[in-house]
Amino acid sequence: MIEIERKYKVKNTNFLNALSHSFKIAQGYLNTHPERTVRIRTRDDKAYITIKGKSNEKGTSRLEWEKEINPEEAQQLLMLCEDFIIEKTRYIVPYRGHTFEIDVFSGLNEGLIIAEIELSHEDEIFEKPEWLGEEVTGDVKYYNAYLSNHPYNNWN
16 A cells, blocks of 8 residues: 655644544664664554655655554564654544644654654645744655664654
8 A cells, every 4th residue: 555645844733633532652663774664563452563765755645555463572672672662642633524633753753743644645735824934855864774773762
């Protein structure tokens, strides 16, 4: 499956006024090679293994394969992951026909808030809420795989 998404910094927490629901996520990377990443993620009482390919030139689309796995096995796999585990709360915010997924990071990435929107095609037009900031689509620094090796709190 091809994932098409755009990524933005978030200017403020006004999105909390419109959220549908939220959940905690822990994720680690078994592999963060530039051509592919292999991620283990837990979310509530479920767990997943995800493989993502290299992004296209714009950074908007890439191959993504995901499969649900046993949560106990996921915990064992998280212990094998590179560097450290990313912790975040994901907020689901519907906005004018689209859904934004907003990640508020904690731990070593505390202070970083990123919004993603999945699109049906790369040039899809959507209305941007006032809390949406600078677009960072394609900027590798804001990929979770990068953040797992170069935490936000260590940036200058």
